[in-house]
Amino acid sequence: MTRIVYVDGQYLHHSLAGLHVEDRGTQFADAVYEVVAIRSGRPCHLDQHLDRLGRSLAALSIGWPVPRRVLPHIVAEVVRRNRLGDGVAYLQVSRGAAHRNHAFPADTPPSLVVSAWRQPGPSAVQVGQGVAVVTAPDQRWKRPDIKTVCLLANVLARQAAKEAGAYEVWLVDEARGVVTEGSASNAYLVDGRGRVVTHPDDGHVLAGITRCNILKLAAEAGIAVEERPFTVAEAMAAREAFISGTTATVLPVTRIDGRPVGSGQPGPVTLRLRALYQDLRPS
Numbered sequence: 001m002t003r004i005v006y007v008d009g010q011y012l013h014h015s016l017a018g019l020h021v022e023d024r025g026t027q028f029a030d031a032v033y034e035v036v037a038i039r040s041g042r043p044c045h046l047d048q049h050l051d052r053l054g055r056s057l058a059a060l061s062i063g064w065p066v067p068r069r070v071l072p073h074i075v076a077e078v079v080r081r082n083r084l085g086d087g088v089a090y091l092q093v094s095r096g097a098a099h100r101n102h103a104f105p106a107d108t109p110p111s112l113v114v115s116a117w118r119q120p121g122p123s124a125v126q127v128g129q130g131v132a133v134v135t136a137p138d139q140r141w142k143r144p145d146i147k148t149v150c151l152l153a154n155v156l157a158r159q160a161a162k163e164a165g166a167y168e169v170w171l172v173d174e175a176r177g178v179v180t181e182g183s184a185s186n187a188y189l190v191d192g193r194g195r196v197v198t199h200p201d202d203g204h205v206l207a208g209i210t211r212c213n214i215l216k217l218a219a220e221a222g223i224a225v226e227e228r229p230f231t232v233a234e235a236m237a238a239r240e241a242f243i244s245g246t247t248a249t250v251l252p253v254t255r256i257d258g259r260p261v262g263s264g265q266p267g268p269v270t271l272r273l274r275a276l277y278q279d280l281r282p283s
């Protein structure tokens, strides 16, 4: 597949596209990003992603690299040039390239990369049987609510999960003894009364766009939701568990640290939310 990537005003072949060696994203993880689902060539929930990108940029005092209203056109053009049907678009904005110095450089324009690629959603087997997660200490920096490329702790935890044969890792805040979220997804359980429980959006987790949309769908469907932290023991004793994210969509979790959750099969509340999310018209 031809891969065309947008970098700072140019649409370049993937093999020729690159950022400056002193880009602050590389040197300091001084960059933010978004991953947007593309379905039938159309971006899903792009406005919500751009809202969050705006919050991430503002939190780090990085300016918009181009006016916000231009970004949908760049995404559409990258999707078109790559003839992408279903997949993802990746947007990354860094503070730009400057001689290495921790403090912000003066008068340096932010850099923008937009790429897109084909990416299948979860397989029928993953949806039908659910996936396994393992738990690991949450060793991230203390602002996981900002969607930065500072992902090394997520990378190491996900690699350990992969080596343990699991699909995802659930990060455990050891000071509070609770599950925060996955390495690239939000985490949920369904309790004995059929209530969905997930960590609140209080700065300890990323406010997932999928999370936001499924909590809205749950409210509309009359499914009770409690936004509160839960422990690993609670999750293991739960009736159901699941994860959500742009790439994971809504995916049942049927094993935690090798032990079955509930019946060991995807549960009805999870599958209902998954169906509602699948039917949600992307905006």
Ligand code: PDD
Pocket: 035, 181, 182, 183, 184, 185, 186, 206, 207, 208, 209, 210, 211, 244, 245, 246, 247
């Ligand atoms: N990750 N939590 C974390 C730590 C994430 O990195 C993500 C998304 C989510 C879910 O957010 P959303 O529903 O907006 O995708 C939660 C993206 C997909 C990634 O890094 O690939």
